[in-house]
Amino acid sequence: MAVCIAVIAKENYPLYIRSVPTENELKFHYMVHTSLDVVDEKISALGKALVDQRELYLGLLYPTEDHKVYGYVTNSKVKFVMVVDASNTALRDNEIRSMFRKLHNSYTDVMCNPFYNPGDRIHSRAFDNMVTSMMIQVC
Amino acid sequence: MEGLTLSDAEQKYYSDLFSYCDIESTKKVAANGRVLELFRAAQLPNEVVLQIKELCGAKRLGYFGRSQFYIALKLVAVAQSGLPLRVESINTVKELPLPRFVASKNEQESRHAAPYSSDSENQGSYSGVIPPPPGRGQVKKGSISHDAVQPRTSTDQQEPASPVVSPQQSPPASPHPWRKHNRHPSGGNSERPLTGPGPFWSPFGEAQSGSSAADTVWSGHSPPPPQENWVSFADTPPTSTLLAMHPASVQDQTTVRTVASATTANEIRRQSSSYDDPWKITDEQRQYYVNQFKTIQPDLNGFIPGSAAKEFFTKSKLPILELSHIWELSDFDKDGALTLDEFCAAFHLVVARKNGYDLPEKLPESLMPKLIDLEDSADVGDQPGEVGYSGSPAEAPPSKSPSMPSLNQTWPELNQSSEQWETFSERSSSSQTLTQFDSNIAPADPDTAIVYPVPIRMTPSKIHMQEMELKRTGSDHNNPTSPLLVKPPDLSEENKLNSSVKFASGNTVADGYSSSDSFTSDPEQIGNNVNRQRSHSGTSPDNTAPPPPPPRPQPSHSRSSSLDMNRTFTVTTGQQQAGVVAHPPAVPPRPQPSQAPGPIVHRPVDADGLITHTSTSPQQIPEQPNFADFSQFEVFTASSVNEEQDDEAEKHPEALPVEKSSDPASSLRGAKTESKIEEKTAASAPANVSKGTTPLAPPPKPVRRRLKSEDELRPEVDEHTQKTGVLAAVLASQPSIPRSVGKDKKAIQASIRRNKETNTVLARLNSELQQQLKDVLEERISLEVQLEQLRPFSHL
Numbered sequence: 001m002a003v004c005i006a007v008i009a010k011e012n013y014p015l016y017i018r019s020v021p022t023e024n025e026l027k028f029h030y031m032v033h034t035s036l037d038v039v040d041e042k043i044s045a046l047g048k049a050l051v052d053q054r055e056l057y058l059g060l061l062y063p064t065e066d067h068k069v070y071g072y073v074t075n076s077k078v079k080f081v082m083v084v085d086a087s088n089t090a091l092r093d094n095e096i097r098s099m100f101r102k103l104h105n106s107y108t109d110v111m112c113n114p115f116y117n118p119g120d121r122i123h124s125r126a127f128d129n130m131v132t133s134m135m136i137q138v139c
Numbered sequence: 140m141e142g143l144t145l146s147d148a149e150q151k152y153y154s155d156l157f158s159y160c161d162i163e164s165t166k167k168v169a170a171n172g173r174v175l176e177l178f179r180a181a182q183l184p185n186e187v188v189l190q191i192k193e194l195c196g197a198k199r200l201g202y203f204g205r206s207q208f209y210i211a212l213k214l215v216a217v218a219q220s221g222l223p224l225r226v227e228s229i230n231t232v233k234e235l236p237l238p239r240f241v242a243s244k245n246e247q248e249s250r251h252a253a254p255y256s257s258d259s260e261n262q263g264s265y266s267g268v269i270p271p272p273p274g275r276g277q278v279k280k281g282s283i284s285h286d287a288v289q290p291r292t293s294t295d296q297q298e299p300a301s302p303v304v305s306p307q308q309s310p311p312a313s314p315h316p317w318r319k320h321n322r323h324p325s326g327g328n329s330e331r332p333l334t335g336p337g338p339f340w341s342p343f344g345e346a347q348s349g350s351s352a353a354d355t356v357w358s359g360h361s362p363p364p365p366q367e368n369w370v371s372f373a374d375t376p377p378t379s380t381l382l383a384m385h386p387a388s389v390q391d392q393t394t395v396r397t398v399a400s401a402t403t404a405n406e407i408r409r410q411s412s413s414y415d416d417p418w419k420i421t422d423e424q425r426q427y428y429v430n431q432f433k434t435i436q437p438d439l440n441g442f443i444p445g446s447a448a449k450e451f452f453t454k455s456k457l458p459i460l461e462l463s464h465i466w467e468l469s470d471f472d473k474d475g476a477l478t479l480d481e482f483c484a485a486f487h488l489v490v491a492r493k494n495g496y497d498l499p500e501k502l503p504e505s506l507m508p509k510l511i512d513l514e515d516s517a518d519v520g521d522q523p524g525e526v527g528y529s530g531s532p533a534e535a536p537p538s539k540s541p542s543m544p545s546l547n548q549t550w551p552e553l554n555q556s557s558e559q560w561e562t563f564s565e566r567s568s569s570s571q572t573l574t575q576f577d578s579n580i581a582p583a584d585p586d587t588a589i590v591y592p593v594p595i596r597m598t599p600s601k602i603h604m605q606e607m608e609l610k611r612t613g614s615d616h617n618n619p620t621s622p623l624l625v626k627p628p629d630l631s632e633e634n635k636l637n638s639s640v641k642f643a644s645g646n647t648v649a650d651g652y653s654s655s656d657s658f659t660s661d662p663e664q665i666g667n668n669v670n671r672q673r674s675h676s677g678t679s680p681d682n683t684a685p686p687p688p689p690p691r692p693q694p695s696h697s698r699s700s701s702l703d704m705n706r707t708f709t710v711t712t713g714q715q716q717a718g719v720v721a722h723p724p725a726v727p728p729r730p731q732p733s734q735a736p737g738p739i740v741h742r743p744v745d746a747d748g749l750i751t752h753t754s755t756s757p758q759q760i761p762e763q764p765n766f767a768d769f770s771q772f773e774v775f776t777a778s779s780v781n782e783e784q785d786d787e788a789e790k791h792p793e794a795l796p797v798e799k800s801s802d803p804a805s806s807l808r809g810a811k812t813e814s815k816i817e818e819k820t821a822a823s824a825p826a827n828v829s830k831g832t833t834p835l836a837p838p839p840k841p842v843r844r845r846l847k848s849e850d851e852l853r854p855e856v857d858e859h860t861q862k863t864g865v866l867a868a869v870l871a872s873q874p875s876i877p878r879s880v881g882k883d884k885k886a887i888q889a890s891i892r893r894n895k896e897t898n899t900v901l902a903r904l905n906s907e908l909q910q911q912l913k914d915v916l917e918e919r920i921s922l923e924v925q926l927e928q929l930r931p932f933s934h935l
Contacts (some may be wrong), residue, residue: 112475114445115452115463123460125500126467 001091002099003067004028004083005131007107009119010076012036016122019083029078032081035061035069039079042071056104057097072100078107099134106130153209179213191215418503420487429484442476448485455489461498465489468502480507 004025007016017032019025038061058071065086072080080103086093110116110124181188191214420428429439435451436443443451445466452462469485470477477485484506492498 109467109473112445112470113463113466113475114449114475115459115466123463124467125464 001088002082002084002134004032004081005103006032006081007103007122008032008036008039008081010078012079015078015120015132016131018125018128018135020075020135028083031062031064031067031083035071035081036079038062038069039071039073039081043073043077057100059093064065070096070100072104073109079110080104080107080108102130102134149213153212156212157205157208187218191218228495354775399707418487418491418499419505420483424487425483425611429479431486432479432482434930439479442474442478443482445475445477448477448482452485452489455493457492459488461492462489465492468498471502471507 004017004019006014006018006029009015014032017029019028039058040059042061056072056074058073061069061071061081063069063086067083068086070082070084072082074080080100082096082099082103084096094121104125106127107122110120110122110127113124114123191211194210194214209247216512299840432443435447447461448466454460455462457465465485465488469481469488471481471484472478484502487506488498
């Protein structure tokens with residue numbers, strides 16, 4: 001369960017960012033922003049084209065004492081950044097991967113919508129629902 | 140009656156109304172019929188209506204002449220405005236809004252009123268209005284009001300149709316808006332987007348002939364006009380402007396035609412839509428949609444690319460966000476293109492939205508595309524649907540079909556593909572559509588899941604082997620030993636084959652240890668354990684592990700060997716015997732003659748006890764070659780099972796002994812097994828007896844043991860030996876039995892029984908082993924405690 005999920009465009013501006021509402025969301029925004037540097041570092045390090053699915057998943061970008069930041073980049077340089085609670089030890093890498101996969105699929109569906117202009121903020125309800133399902137359920 | 144001065148709008152409106160009411164065209168309207176309806180629709184109290192009638196002079200004349208009618212209408216407006224009814228008010232009140240009529244028919248009128256008076260009014264009035272057969276009245280009015288003559292004539296045509304429409308409630312407001320729009324273009328009333336369906340219909344009716352021509356023109360601008368017509372564009376002057384623009388761009392006729400077509404479509408739509416399902420697409424609507432689809436994509440089986448669809452729907456003037464949502468809902472397969480069904484759904488949603496309906500969160504069932512097989516869209520349905528209707532057509536539930544009969548009509552072409560994906564029933568599992576579909580499939584047969592442990596005889600005894608083999612093949616239970624030891628309930632439930640249990644029981648009987656080992660080793664997986672145990676554990680019945688007497692060394696005793704080693708097998712045999720003893724009574728005739736040898740073998744061993752046992756078991760034994768074991772097991776199982784289940788009684792006897800043996804958590808499985816078996820048999824015997832299912836009365840000792848085991852399901856250790864004795868007896872007795880019966884059927888039955896018994900036995904074994912495990916754990920704990928106690932000293 002993530003605390004914050006963000007979709008960053010190729011130009012590094014956010015297309016979609018959503019956090020668990022209870023926390024100071026600005027902090028998450030900041031974390032996502034700073035993690036973009038790590039993402040860029042990782043994707044630039046890979047000389048070859050990112051064709052392999054494995055390469056899409058960047059893994060743990062940056063751990064803090066409270067949170068861990070995971071990254072995922074698509075072939076079109078759209079980045080997904082996910083912040084999870086560090087205390088959630090049950091969250092395994094596979095789960096993170098599957099969450100990113102779901103994110104990617106939903107993002108693809110959003111892209112397929114002809115009414116969506118690439119570069120716009122994502123307002124798709126289906127996408128929202130999917131992200132909600134992945135967020136930590138904070139009562 | 141003083142002169143009545145009406146504004147132009149009023150004049151038009153009133154004339155329309157009058158025409159509407161004046162069905163006879165006699166220029167005077169009777170006080171009944173339409174007029175009454177009209178007045179009723181005005182939602183005025185009766186006395187007011189009466190007053191109006193009186194005031195307008197109709198009472199005097201006995202009918203409503205045109206002037207009287209007009210006066211009446213004006214008075215209605217006055218009344219609706221809340222002003223007192225006075226004759227003078229007719230002329231004095233200048234800013235009187237047009238009278239509003241709310242009845243179905245009056246809707247039209249009200250709608251008409253709206254357009255005439257002000258757009259805003261209309262909006263309010265008809266949005267809530269049920270789509271009454273508005274077309275009709277309005278058609279008339281529309282025709283009147285509109286400049287186009289066509290509408291008028293067609294209105295007449297439409298009129299008869301309108302009543303049909305009235306019941307139509309499909310997006311209730313939608314028909315109105317459509318009509319209004321239609322009127323608008325047709326009439327060129329830029330100010331009246333909502334002119335009303337009437338004109339639409341009429342033009343449409345007229346236009347039908349010219350539809351072809353219109354279509355061409357239509358195609359050019361059809362999307363916009365229809366959309367706007369249908370959707371309550373009227374609300375927004377801009378919309379009307381747009382409409383006006385369209386007419387402007389198109390010939391009036393064309394417009395009319397388009398309008399007409401739209402109207403017609405609306406009409407149809409309205410007519411066919413059911414009241415209940417606001418999302419249902421009527422045939423007319425669908426036809427219209429299909430026509431629109433054709434304008435974009437001539438091939439009905441083809442797709443509309445996203446860009447074209449975007450343009451098309453953008454004309455509807457809905458906000459992009461809403462259009463995006465509509466697209467999300469309607470693009471079922473998420474392929475970025477719209478099939479006919481998807482297009483219709485999207486169009487319908489657009490129309491509904493235009494009419495003020497909120498967009499649903501999920502695609503309504505009636506709008507779900509029935510199409511499943513999208514040849515073109517290869518990945519259709521593969522994509523997970525986010526909102527409950529993922530593309531996987533496979534899931535499409537059949538529910539859609541009934542809801543969209545119209546779709547079916549147009550569908551045949553689309554449904555060339557074999558697969559008929561049914562629409563999803565609003566299932567929200569997106570990507571799981573396929574999985575969901577799969578889940579629909581009956582889950583694996585629990586029976587199959589419950590593989591009763593194949594009665595694997597641990598003991599290599601041939602008999603057992605045979606039995607085991609038989610059992611294995613016959614049943615999944617593998618608890619040659621376990622049946623005895625395994626809890627009866629488990630076994631019984633799982634034992635499809637009694638024979639397996641029997642087998643197990645027989646095994647245990649035969650081997651005592653072998654079977655017990657099997658039991659012990661694998662309490663949970665009865666079958667598996669049995670097999671495994673069979674291989675290595677001689678002390679199968681050990682499951683219960685009553686602290687066995689001297690550990691039984693060789694688990695691998697074959698049955699025969701076990702038989703021979705009656706002593707060693709005494710436990711087992713005892714058990715067996717018990718089992719056998721129990722078996723006979725409970726066990727149905729053992730099927731396999733092969734098994735019979737087993738039991739037979741056992742039989743002799745425990746002649747005394749087994750005799751009785753055998754007496755009963757013979758019936759069983761004949762069925763099962765492993766009867767010997769089984770009988771014991773059965774006895775055990777029966778005893779144990781009886782507690783839990785009666786059907787497994789047969790096995791219980793055997794199982795019981797096993798169980799008993801298994802109960803003791805002795806480490807020495809083998810010994811325990813044997814002893815358990817003995818005990819089990821003993822227990823089972825008694826248990827059986829107690830249950831009444833164990834006719835075999837193995838030696839009373841075993842019987843007693845049996846009972847105990849049954850009661851406790853954990854035979855005491857001391858019973859172990861008894862069991863073994865019983866088992867031995869059983870084992871001895873068993874062999875003799877199978878021989879007698881060699882019939883296939885019986886053999887099968889016997890094998891079944893054996894398997895069941897084996898199951899039971901294995902279950903018991905399992906339970907016993909569990910018990911042993913517990914005991915061992917307790918010991919361990921105690922040891923640890925001691926260690927802890929000692930430890931402090933170590934620090935010294």
